[in-house]
Amino acid sequence: MNRVPRLVHPVAWWVWALGLATAASFTTNPLLLGLILGVAAVVVVARRTDAPWARAFRAYLLLGLVVVAIRVAFKIVLGGGDATGEHELVSLPQIPLPGFMVGVTLGGPITAESVLYALYDGMRLATILCCVGAANALANPKRALRSLPAALYEVGVAVTVAMTIAPQLVESGQRVRRARRLRGSTAKGRRAVRSIAMPVMHDALARSFQLAAAMDARGYGRTGNDNRTTRVGSSALMLAGLAGMCLGAYGVLDASTPWVLGTPMLGLAILLTVGGLALGGRRLHRTRYRPDPWLTPEWSTALCGVAAAVALIVTQHTNSAVLDPSVAPPAWPALAFLPVLGIAIALLPAVLTPPPPVIVTTARTSMPASREMVAA
Amino acid sequence: MICFEHVTVTYPGATEPVLRDVHFEIPAGEFCLVVGTTGSGKSTLLGTVNGLVPHFTGGELRGRVLVAGHDTRTHPPRELAAIVGVVSQDPLAGCVTDTLEDELAYTMEQLAVTPTVMRKRVEETLDLLGLAELRDRPLSTLSGGQLQRAAIGAALTAHPDALVLDEPTSALDPTGAEEVLAAITRLVHDLGVTVVVAEHRLERVVQYADCVAAVGHDGRVEFGDPGNLMAHAPVAPPVVELGRAAGWTPLPLSIRDARRRAEPLRRRLAAVTPPPLLASPDQDRVALRARGIAVRYGAVIAVRPTDLEVRVGEVVALMGRNGAGKSSLLWALQGSGPRASGKVDVEGDDPHDMAPAIARRRVGLVPQTAGDLLYLDTVDAELTQADAESGAVPGTAHSLLERLLPGIASDAHPRDLSEGQRLALVLAVQLTAGPRVVLLDEPTRGLDYAAKRHLARMLADLADEGHSVVVSTHDVEFVAGATHRVVVIAEGEIVADGDTADVIVASPAFAPQIAKVLAPERWLTVEQLRRVEAFA
Numbered sequence: 024m025n026r027v028p029r030l031v032h033p034v035a036w037w038v039w040a041l042g043l044a045t046a047a048s049f050t051t052n053p054l055l056l057g058l059i060l061g062v063a064a065v066v067v068v069a070r071r072t073d074a075p076w077a078r079a080f081r082a083y084l085l086l087g088l089v090v091v092a093i094r095v096a097f098k099i100v101l102g103g104g105d106a107t108g109e110h111e112l113v114s115l116p117q118i119p120l121p122g123f124m125v126g127v128t129l130g131g132p133i134t135a136e137s138v139l140y141a142l143y144d145g146m147r148l149a150t151i152l153c154c155v156g157a158a159n160a161l162a163n164p165k166r167a168l169r170s171l172p173a174a175l176y177e178v179g180v181a182v183t184v185a186m187t188i189a190p191q192l193v194e195s196g197q198r199v200r201r202a203r204r205l206r207g208s209t210a211k212g213r214r215a216v217r218s219i220a221m222p223v224m225h226d227a228l229a230r231s232f233q234l235a236a237a238m239d240a241r242g243y244g245r246t247g248n249d250n251r252t253t254r255v256g257s258s259a260l261m262l263a264g265l266a267g268m269c270l271g272a273y274g275v276l277d278a279s280t281p282w283v284l285g286t287p288m289l290g291l292a293i294l295l296t297v298g299g300l301a302l303g304g305r306r307l308h309r310t311r312y313r314p315d316p317w318l319t320p321e322w323s324t325a326l327c328g329v330a331a332a333v334a335l336i337v338t339q340h341t342n343s344a345v346l347d348p349s350v351a352p353p354a355w356p357a358l359a360f361l362p363v364l365g366i367a368i369a370l371l372p373a374v375l376t377p378p379p380p381v382i383v384t385t386a387r388t389s390m391p392a393s394r395e396m397v398a399a
Numbered sequence: 400m401i402c403f404e405h406v407t408v409t410y411p412g413a414t415e416p417v418l419r420d421v422h423f424e425i426p427a428g429e430f431c432l433v434v435g436t437t438g439s440g441k442s443t444l445l446g447t448v449n450g451l452v453p454h455f456t457g458g459e460l461r462g463r464v465l466v467a468g469h470d471t472r473t474h475p476p477r478e479l480a481a482i483v484g485v486v487s488q489d490p491l492a493g494c495v496t497d498t499l500e501d502e503l504a505y506t507m508e509q510l511a512v513t514p515t516v517m518r519k520r521v522e523e524t525l526d527l528l529g530l531a532e533l534r535d536r537p538l539s540t541l542s543g544g545q546l547q548r549a550a551i552g553a554a555l556t557a558h559p560d561a562l563v564l565d566e567p568t569s570a571l572d573p574t575g576a577e578e579v580l581a582a583i584t585r586l587v588h589d590l591g592v593t594v595v596v597a598e599h600r601l602e603r604v605v606q607y608a609d610c611v612a613a614v615g616h617d618g619r620v621e622f623g624d625p626g627n628l629m630a631h632a633p634v635a636p637p638v639v640e641l642g643r644a645a646g647w648t649p650l651p652l653s654i655r656d657a658r659r660r661a662e663p664l665r666r667r668l669a670a671v672t673p674p675p676l677l678a679s680p681d682q683d684r685v686a687l688r689a690r691g692i693a694v695r696y697g698a699v700i701a702v703r704p705t706d707l708e709v710r711v712g713e714v715v716a717l718m719g720r721n722g723a724g725k726s727s728l729l730w731a732l733q734g735s736g737p738r739a740s741g742k743v744d745v746e747g748d749d750p751h752d753m754a755p756a757i758a759r760r761r762v763g764l765v766p767q768t769a770g771d772l773l774y775l776d777t778v779d780a781e782l783t784q785a786d787a788e789s790g791a792v793p794g795t796a797h798s799l800l801e802r803l804l805p806g807i808a809s810d811a812h813p814r815d816l817s818e819g820q821r822l823a824l825v826l827a828v829q830l831t832a833g834p835r836v837v838l839l840d841e842p843t844r845g846l847d848y849a850a851k852r853h854l855a856r857m858l859a860d861l862a863d864e865g866h867s868v869v870v871s872t873h874d875v876e877f878v879a880g881a882t883h884r885v886v887v888i889a890e891g892e893i894v895a896d897g898d899t900a901d902v903i904v905a906s907p908a909f910a911p912q913i914a915k916v917l918a919p920e921r922w923l924t925v926e927q928l929r930r931v932e933a934f935a
Contacts, residue, residue: 165497180495187497190539202771204735205764206828207756207788221774225814230492236455237493241553242480242509308511312504313518 028380031070031372033162034170035321039066040158042328043369046335047150050346051143052356056150058363059331060087062370063157069373071160072380083156087149094145099133110135110353136351143350166315173304174257180243184234188227195226245308253302260299267292324372334365400427400593401448401561403620405462408443408452416618417443421462423612423622425595427560430587430607432625433597434634435614437817437847441597442488444614445563448595449483450476467560481510484554486564490546491538499541499549500525500534506557517556524552528582543721544575548582555586561593562586568603569845572720572873573908576603583607599847602636602876602912605629606653626650634848637876637912640925644934657916665917667933673900673922674930677859680713680883686867687732687762687836692741694727694891701727702891704741709836709867714858716882716899717871718909724891725871726767729838732869733764745836756788763834767841769825770814778816778824779809789832800827803857819850826857837861839870843877855881875903879911879923899923 040063047059064080071077099115115130165186168179199222208218238244271289274280338361339346348356406421417440425431435441446452450471453460464471467482476485484506487493496502503524507517525531528548533541541549547567554562567583568576584607586592598604605611605625613621613632621628626649629639638657642650645664651657687709694702702724709715717725730736732743734750735758743749743762750758766772775781778800785796800807804823807816813824822842829837843851851874858868858881872878878885878899885902887895887909895902900921903909913922928934 183497184495187494198766198768199771201730201735202766202768204755205733205759205766206772206785207754207759207832218774222771225770233487233489233492234495236451236476237485237487238495239455239476240449240451240480240483240485241495241506242477242557243495245477245480245509310508310511310514310517312501312508312514312521314514 026377028378030072030163030166030315030379031161031324031376032170032315032317032321033164033167035317035324036162037158037167038325039328039369039372040154040161042325042330042332043157043366044151044154045332046362046366046369047147047154049332049335049339050362051147052346052348052358052362053143053146054356054358055335055346055362055366056143056146058366059369060150060153062331062366063154065370066373067157067160070376070379072163074163076164077160080153080156080160083153083159086156087153090149090152091142091145094148095138095141098137098141101129112138136353139353140350143348169311170315172300173309174300174302176304176309188230188234191230192223192227196223199223199226253305257299257303260295260302264292264294264296264299267295320372320376323375327369327371327375331365331369334361334368338362338365400429400467401425401431401595402465403447403462404465406447406464407461407618408440408447408458410456410458413458418447418614418620419618421620423620425593425610425612427593428587428591429593429609430584431593431595431610431612432601432604432608433595433612433614434601434632435597436616436633436849437599437819437845439614439616439633440618441614442565444612444620445485445565445595445597447471448561448563449479449485450474451485477509480506480559481557482560484551484557484559484562486547486550486554486562486567488565488569490550493550494538494553497537497539498534499530499536499538502538502549502553503556506553510557512557520556520558524556527555527585528552529578542575543571544578547571547575547579551579551582551586555592559592561595564594564596566598566845567596569599573875574720576600580604580607599634599845600636600874601634601848602638605636605639608652625652637925638916641913641916641928644925644929654912654915657912661916664934665920668917668920668922668928668931671931671933673920673927676880676924676927677714677883678712678863680862680867681711684711685709686711686713686745687869688744689732690742690744692728692731692743693739694724694731694737695739696737700891702731702888705888705891705893707732707886707893709869711835711867712862712865713884714862714868714870714882716878716885717869717888718873718875718878718885719888721873723888725888726840727891728888729764729840729869729871733762733838734758735764759829759834760789760832761834762836762838763829763832764838765822765825765829765840765842767844769822769842772825772828773813773821776812777810778807778813781813781824781828782809785828785831791831791833796827796831799830800824802860803827804853817850818845819847819853822846822854823857830861835865836867836869839868841871841873843872843874851877852880858882875909875911876924878909879903879914880926885909 043059043063047056050056067080112133112135114132117131118129120129165183168182171179196219199219203218267288270284271292274284274288275286335346338359342359345357345359345362348354402424403421406418407416408418409416433441433444443452446456447460447464448466452458454475466479469479469482494502495505500521503521504517507520525534528551530548530552533545538546538549567579571579580603583594587594596604608625611623611625611628613628615621615633629635629652630643630650635643638654639650639652642657647660651660685708689705689707691704691706692702693704705728717728719725727736731738734743734753735755738751743751745761748761750762773781775784782796782800786793800823803826804820807820807824813821816824842854846854855877858870861868870882882899884897885899886893887902900923903911904914904921911923913924922928
């Protein structure tokens with residue numbers, strides 16, 4: 024076990040988090056969902072850095088609460104018509120809707136069972152969201168982009184540039200807004216938009232040209248030994264692969280199609296796409312500076328996440344009652360050994376991974392209007 | 400090494416070429432300085448070296464440019480990345496990644512340098528440029544000088560044969576500029592890199608140059624030895640102007656050379672009192688009085704409680720390093736910026752308490768990026784709008800601009816004006832409201848010597864008419880010729896406040912070239928010398 028502080032490969036965190044999210048998607052058992060949420064929170068607290076994105080987890084927790092609230096509110100307002108169960112809590116006045124809105128009811132009797140069902144369902148969604156949030160907090164988004172396959176390099180660069188430009192745009196907007204006051208302008212509406220938007224757009228345009236020129240001068244987009252055959256070949260493979268994936272997905276979901284169109288088709292399509300990506304990547308000759316290593320901690324992190332998902336999937340085939348506790352009649356949710364074990368395994372990365380390094384950033388506090396107005 | 404063969408560049412839509420029949424060769428390992436007035440085609444000449452002109456900018460290039468044997472006609476910029484490193488004017492705008500270390504590695508990644516070599520070169524470059532302790536820092540947190548060195552490092556890791564820098568020190572304070580120039584000269588001396596630099600602030604670089612390419616108004620380029628060429632180049636730093644005026648040959652380019660030649664001149668001037676360049680202000684009438692002004696951004700204190708008085712008809716320079724609090728102080732004085740405490744008194748009222756439209760009739764501010772104030776399509780529209788928003792008689796703004804800088808086409812787009820013209824336009828817009836006090840934040844940025852002289856004259860005229868002017872700047876040569884008084888601010892506090900000559904002659908960092916040459920006599924500019932008989 025490597026105890027030297029270092030960052031864990033972002034893809035490992037994403038596999039782990041998606042594994043947990045998959046596990047969450049298989050159950051509405053509030054106890055299991057709570058366990059998953061707890062596991063995610065413990066790992067985040069143990070292994071996040073002090074970078075700005077690492078504080079995102081709290082925001083996801085709040086978002087989760089909002090999701091639960093919305094889910095329950097919708098059930099109360101719209102779900103009166105199909106109320107199951109006999110424990111009526113309250114009966115809202117039902118508003119008759121025009122004929123074309125068949126199947127939608129406003130108001131009506133609300134039962135404890137339907138609210139409970141909405142609560143469980145909302146919790147499931149919120150937990151999935153928080154798992155994604157955990158990945159965001161643990162993995163540096165820019166480093167994650169660097170792990171994209173070489174053929175998708177351009178997409179990664181575009182996203183990186185956008186992430187850099189956005190704060191600059193905000194800054195130049197603030198600067199221009201302040202400058203407007205110097206002209207005594209208090210205009211509102213369209214005139215105001217023009218007086219702010221024009222300078223900001225000019226600024227943004229000038230900046231993009233400068234960036235493009237700089238990237239060109241620094242060798243971006245070098246093709247060196249470009250070869251028409253590989254270019255056409257990789258495009259053809261990618262197109263065929265994507266079309267195949269659409270067909271395959273349809274085949275898997277629709278039982279009436281021949282079996283060949285299902286899983287085999289999907290597998291073949293994935294192979295084609297991977298081949299296309301690899302071929303396209305070979306065309307662009309480029310290297311990576313200090314790529315994140317993929318060692319034992321990465322393997323164990325990813326596998327722990329997968330273990331949680333597998334445990335829940337197996338449980339669904341063997342003991343599905345545990346995963347979806349009955350709401351009508353309401354029953355106290357139970358626990359079983361296998362799903363709890365799976366989720367507990369996902370807790371291991373909190374100790375199996377090396378701690379994050381402490382990065383000292385004595386960031387200059389950036390002032391609202393201009394870079395110059397800074398007491399260094 | 401870099402060979403121009405009868406190069407003529409014409410931009411699309413232009414009738415006249417920017418560069419005309421340029422024909423010279425920069426030998427390997429030389430420091431070549433490109434000089435010329437604003438808009439003379441310096442940047443175009445730099446752009447042709449790595450093919451950005453015309454591959455990226457468009458236009459037509461006749462003749463050919465060879466860089467280490469590579470023809471830029473057949474090699475676009477990205478294919479030349481391993482041969483020519485480019486550092487643009489605004490280094491932050493050219494940054495692709497977010498941390499220093501990644502930025503240093505970017506070009507090498509594109510060139511497919513093997514990871515082990517990359518790792519080694521990044522470490523070497525960090526040491527070479529003294530950036531090692533900043534390696535993990537996000538680029539947006541670096542100071543101007545650090546950022547400029549980071550950009551040089553990013554170009555250098557690819558081990559280019561030539562390095563092209565467009566105005567590397569223009570935006571920097573004197574200390575930052577020193578750091579950057581030290582780094583550049585080290586590359587030339589120790590590594591044998593061919594360096595091509597375009598720069599407005601010749602007083603900072605001309606003494607390091609091995610050769611000079613002077614771009615003339617007609618687009619012709621003269622190439623040669625700095626000593627010979629500077630004798631009649633269209634732009635010249637004060638020390639060269641002194642040499643020209645005194646008729647010294649060979650022309651001294653550094654302070655040290657000039658001091659050696661100046662011995663007889665110093666003796667002749669010993670008995671002469673330097674004449675004042677500006678009419679003295681009205682000592683008894685205070686136009687702006689600030690008491691205990693402080694500015695705070697969250698936990699950061701930008702300006703500590705500060706008192707400042709500006710008299711009627713006085714031009715005051717506000718100096719200090721980048722981030723010392725100059726801009727914050729100016730904005731707080733004008734009333735638009737944040738202010739933690741203190742009062743400003745202009746004609747009995749505090750502009751902070753007034754509506755913005757009223758406050759600007761007392762105190763006008765021209766911000767650092769003056770173009771932010773402009774949003775209409777033509778100069779004429781801006782001037783008409785200025786009359787309307789200031790409640791002035793139609794035509795006021797127009798006649799103001801005509802007086803400040805005659806000859807600006809009224810149908811030109813404000814973005815197409817030169818830096819100096821744009822500054823004059825914004826100043827006219829702000830003066831239309833009739834403020835008694837005018838504040839200018841870093842107006843000298845990007846101005847050549849002629850434009851700076853013109854700005855000095857504009858400010859002197861304003862002072863004569865009874866305006867008071869406060870101007871923040873790094874440019875000591877400008878301060879020496881254009882201001883009555885200098886206020887130096889550091890860490891948000893005023894550390895020196897006094898007559899221009901008293902403050903800057905005594906300071907090692909802020910002394911202008913003429914003062915250094917003629918020390919201990921207190922002469923500041925060539926203009927001043929020309930006014931006394933002992934000089935002729």
